[in-house]
Amino acid sequence: xxxxxxxxxxxxxxxxxxxxxxxxxxxxxxxxxxxxxxxxxxxxxxxxxxxxxxxxxxxxxxxxxxxxxxxxxxxxxxxxxxxxxxxxxxxxxxxxxxxxxxxxxxxxxxxxxxxxxxxxxxxxxxxxxxxxxxxxxxxxxxxxxxxxxxxxxxxxxxxxxxxxxxxxxxxxxxxxxxxxxxxxxxxxxxxxxxxxxxxxxxxxxxxxxxxxxxxxxxxxxxxxxxxxxxxxxxxxxxxxxxxxxxxxxxxxxxxxxxxxxxxxxxxxxxxxxxxxx
Amino acid sequence: xxxxxxxxxxxxxxxxxxxxxxxxxxxxxxxxxxxxxxxxxxxxxxxxxxxxxxxxxxxxxxxxxxxxxxxxxxxxxxxxxxxxxxxxxxxxxxxxxxxxxxxxxxxxxxxxxxxxxxxxxxxxxxxxxxxxxxxxxxxxxxxxxxxxxxxxxxxxxxxxxxxxxxxxxxxxxxxxxxxxxxxxxxxxxxxxxxxxxxxxxxxxxxxxxxxxxxxxxxxxxxxxxxxxxxxxxxxxxxxx
Numbered sequence: 001x002x003x004x005x006x007x008x009x010x011x012x013x014x015x016x017x018x019x020x021x022x023x024x025x026x027x028x029x030x031x032x033x034x035x036x037x038x039x040x041x042x043x044x045x046x047x048x049x050x051x052x053x054x055x056x057x058x059x060x061x062x063x064x065x066x067x068x069x070x071x072x073x074x075x076x077x078x079x080x081x082x083x084x085x086x087x088x089x090x091x092x093x094x095x096x097x098x099x100x101x102x103x104x105x106x107x108x109x110x111x112x113x114x115x116x117x118x119x120x121x122x123x124x125x126x127x128x129x130x131x132x133x134x135x136x137x138x139x140x141x142x143x144x145x146x147x148x149x150x151x152x153x154x155x156x157x158x159x160x161x162x163x164x165x166x167x168x169x170x171x172x173x174x175x176x177x178x179x180x181x182x183x184x185x186x187x188x189x190x191x192x193x194x195x196x197x198x199x200x201x202x203x204x205x206x207x208x209x210x211x212x213x214x215x216x217x218x219x220x221x222x223x224x225x226x227x228x229x230x231x232x233x234x235x236x237x238x239x240x241x242x243x244x245x246x247x248x249x250x251x252x253x254x255x256x257x258x259x260x261x262x263x264x265x266x267x268x269x270x271x272x273x274x275x276x277x
Numbered sequence: 278x279x280x281x282x283x284x285x286x287x288x289x290x291x292x293x294x295x296x297x298x299x300x301x302x303x304x305x306x307x308x309x310x311x312x313x314x315x316x317x318x319x320x321x322x323x324x325x326x327x328x329x330x331x332x333x334x335x336x337x338x339x340x341x342x343x344x345x346x347x348x349x350x351x352x353x354x355x356x357x358x359x360x361x362x363x364x365x366x367x368x369x370x371x372x373x374x375x376x377x378x379x380x381x382x383x384x385x386x387x388x389x390x391x392x393x394x395x396x397x398x399x400x401x402x403x404x405x406x407x408x409x410x411x412x413x414x415x416x417x418x419x420x421x422x423x424x425x426x427x428x429x430x431x432x433x434x435x436x437x438x439x440x441x442x443x444x445x446x447x448x449x450x451x452x453x454x455x456x457x458x459x460x461x462x463x464x465x466x467x468x469x470x471x472x473x474x475x476x477x478x479x480x481x482x483x484x485x486x487x488x489x490x491x492x493x494x495x496x497x498x499x500x501x502x503x504x505x506x507x508x509x510x511x512x513x514x515x516x517x
Contacts, residue, residue: 087427088378099367106373113366126353127339133346138328140380187327277517 040065042107043085043093045072046250049147050104051092052209056239056247057108057202061117068095073160073257075267089271105136108202120199131196135188135203143184143210145276146177150214151254152276160257161265161272177214177221185227193234200238208235209247216251280305282347283325283333285312286490289387290344291332292449296479296487297348297442301357308335313400313500315507345376348442360439371436375428375443379450383424386417387453391494392515395457400497401505401512409516417454417461425467433474440478448475449487456491 042058042065044051058065070076070091077089086093086102094101094110101107112122123129153173157163184207188195195203211232214221222229236244260268282298282305284291298305310316310331317329326333326342334341334350341347352362363369393405393413424447428435435443451461451472462469476484500508 088423099370101370101374103374103377105377106370109373110366110370113369126350129353130339130341130346130350133349134341134343137343137345137376137380140377141385145381183328 038066038095038097041068041095042066043068043070043082043091043095045070045077045091046247047072047254048091049144049209049213049251050206052212052247052251053202053205054092054104054107054111056209056243057121057205058111059243059247060239061111061115061121063111063115073260073264073268075264078267078271104206108206112202120201122202123196128196128201132201132203135195136206138188139206139210143180143207146173146180147210147213149173149276150177150219151217152272154214154217154219155255156217156257156272159255160260161269162259174219177219181211181221181225181228185225189227189231194231194238200235204231204235205239208232212248212251216248216254218255278306278335278337281308281335282306283308283310283322283331283335285310285317285331286487287312287494288331289384289449289453290446292452292487292491293442293445294332294344294347294351296445296449296483297351297361299483299487300479301351301355301361303351303355313497313504313508315504318507344446348446352442361442363436363439363441368437368441372441372443375435376446378428379446383420383447383450386413386420387450389413389515390417390454390459391457394454394459395495397512397515399495400500401508402499403512405516414459417459421451421461421465421468425465429467429471434471434478440475444471444475445479448472452488452491456488456494458495 040063042054044055044067046052046055055067057063070082070093072091076082077091082093083089085095085100088102090102092102092104092107094107096110096114101110109122111117122132150173153165153170157165188203188207192198194200195207211221211228222232280303282294284295284307286292286295295307297303310322310333312331316322317331322333323329325335325340328342330342332342332344332347334347336350336354341350349362351357362372390413393410397403397405428443428447432438434440435447451468454461462472
């Protein structure tokens with residue numbers, strides 16, 4: 001007896017009422033007068049770390065999905081249309097038929113279970129699984145936070161928003177990042193090949209995509225950290241160099257973002273400030 | 278040694294684990310780690326959790342940090358009733374979604390509300406600037422609204438018709454500002470009704486037992502200067 005039960009209808013009709021087209025059209029997806037049955041849709045912006053983790057995971061596991069790009073720097077996540085998919089107004093978001101889901105960890109676990117991926121991503125073994133859960137819980141307020149701040153304080157505020165960041169603030173942020181990287185090495189990675197053991201798991205995907213944020217900002221995250229550098233190479237190999245590169249094209253060009261126009265800047269500021277608190 | 282749970286019931290996630298373990302009759306040794314005495318900072322405790330935080334679990338040689346990880350470990354190991362962490366793909370995803378969201382949303386605002394409104398003046402003998410407190414309480418309001426609108430909606434519990442670990446994590450969070458005198462449920466009948474249901478599902482006695490410590494926090498004697506010094510880093514974070 002499931003508690004939530006199925007959300008959506010069992011089968012989608014081929015022909016949708018015109019009223020439902022507005023939403024899809026406003027996101028720029030290709031639609032005609034008839035909307036075919038929708039499979040899995042992933043609402044992503046590869047600028048965002050958790051979006052990259054999901055992108056890599058889905059591609060690596062050959063999970064068929066429609067990519068719905070939501071451009072954060074254009075404020076598309078703040079639209080009413082997108083709020084239908086995720087009222088929290090954030091990416092990543094998932095839509096599977098009528099079922100919508102927010103939160104990257106929840107999305108990764110949903111995909112893991114629905115598509116029955118290889119065990120190492122989220123092991124059945126009680127203790128190994130707990131280690132993945134432990135990392136996925138820890139990272140929200142630590143590595144996620146310091147990687148986000150590093151990117152925004154070092155690059156996005158000055159380059160994109162035209163807002164200077166004091167050297168002290170930047171120094172504090174980078175010092176915090178350093179502390180978090182040390183914890184990543186000492187508490188999580190230790191002397192293992194991957195974060196939870198001998199095989200790559202969801203934890204590694206979530207972590208590596210985080211670290212690429214300050215890398216995209218020009219921080220030499222792996223310098224002086226041979227252990228992390230070696231781990232990074234292993235994760236890239238496990239995922240596939242091409243896929244890894246593809247997922248990180250956007251973030252690696254972040255420092256070349258043209259400055260935001262005043263309207264966009266005004267639109268984005270509150271959300272940005274809340275995000276990097 | 279069997280299962281050991283390192284907890285301080287002053288802490289929200291510790292309460293969630295305590296209630297969960299007791300409700301499910303999971304046998305464990307309670308290892309109290311008094312945060313206000315700085316016991317979480319000891320070298321001894323670092324052997325259990327190098328992150329120096331509660332809750333922490335020790336099961337034979339296996340140690341585990343992070344309340345969400347601990348709750349899921351207990352769910353699986355002790356094969357608790359399905360509703361706590363349902364097998365159903367979508368229902369489970371809803372629980373995961375809540376457990377992920379709350380880290381940087383409700384957890385944050387409940388901790389700050391409780392500390393800024395009560396612990397700072399009562400325990401640390403410091404006043405928090407009114408603008409800071411106001412901003413914190415406004416953020417709490419915003420999170421409560423999201424809790425109602427996005428998670429609870431018109432359901433009986435956060436992930437559907439039955440109580441799950443999401444409800445335990447949420448209710449124990451909300452009791453934090455309640456302990457500081459915030460009228461969290463007063464103008465929110467939907468949340469108040471949900472709270473009644475959660476308390477009933479958990480058992481009033483167990484719920485009260487788990488919250489005895491935090492509800493008496495306002496009567497704490499002021500901290501001595503040694504403790505204040507020890508807790509300084511925490512203080513910085515809570516005022517940001």
